[in-house]
Amino acid sequence: MATLIAYFGGSFDPVHQGHLATATELLTTLSLAKLFFLPAALSPLKTQSLASQHRIAMLKLAIQDVSSFFLDERECQRPHPSYTIETLRSLRAEYGTAQPLAFIMGMDSFIHLPKWRNWQQLTDFAHLIIVSRPDYDPDLSTELQEWLNNRRCNDRQLLECHPHGFVYFVTTHPHAVSSTDIRARIALGQNTHASLPPLVAAYIQQHHLYGATATNES
């Protein structure tokens, strides 16, 4: 029986097909028991972010048909800013010491890990699952590489047998879409049809988010 529970952190500003396709693929390839989307209140590394109630509303619309997808709103309910180490600490306290937990992030986020608060302690609370993104095969800093050497694992089973402690890299099918690109396209009135779930596109239109106007096709 699947035991690994994973949390997919991000701004989700807005959630898009790249997030959803990646999450769907991870459910299967990693045999996840559950996958929680974990929207950040306001990323300490990003200056602008849409009000969390809109990002949460779009996430709810995007995941409503997948029974293994859940939403965790704790970071949006916390005073700014939200630090992942605090989230993982609180999750570990809730689940207890034995439950295997993982935090999912893209490779583009992982290369900046040394900027995160108490980043070296993240694996004291959960495994890290690092997802490849198209055209992204960066050199890691020496500091990050050295930290990784003691934690990297290639055996998926280890993620289920241990509650935390490992870093696992997974290559998923590429989806060359980003929230930044989607926001720019919406502001220009361009079509974002292929990049957004239809209900999310409709929500953006209805609430005139990201500069959407009635004439946008998305």
Ligand code: ATP
């Ligand atoms: P932005 O363009 O605003 O930086 P984003 O599209 O990267 O946004 P985030 O909400 O910042 O989306 O991403 C949340 C997590 O999802 C990050 O770890 C990011 O690496 C990952 N991610 C985002 N887009 C993709 C994608 N197309 N394929 C795989 N992972 C993705």
